[in-house]
Amino acid sequence: LNTSVPSEPRVTVTSSTSASPGATRKAARVDTASFKFLPASITIASGGRVTWTNRDKAPHTAQNTGEPGPGAEFDSGRLTRGQHQSITFSTPGTYHYYCVYHRFMEANVIVR
DSSP: OEEEOSSSOOEEEEOOSSOOSSOOSSEEEEEEETTEEESSEEEEOTTEEEEEEEOSSSOBOOEEOSOSSSSOOEEOOOBOTTOEEEEEEOSOEEEEEEOSSSTTOEEEEEEO
């Protein structure tokens, strides 16, 4: 699966079979566990990738509607326990996101 935002691509969504070991400036991992995004805020370099992995029994998503932030929209899709999705961020800004199933779950990706 490889999609981008129409007109000026800002976020590229790519499927991943494994997450990068450990967090770096170019790659970071976020787990959904106990109905929280862990960590709740991460900072990556422009062009960096974030991989979300569901560690809960319930399904979760990581979704941004483009508000507030640089206007890019992304959605990890429905992730069940053990599933993961990676998203690459190419435009600096703060991306506020949430789980569509559990709206109280909120977090941020900061791209520098």
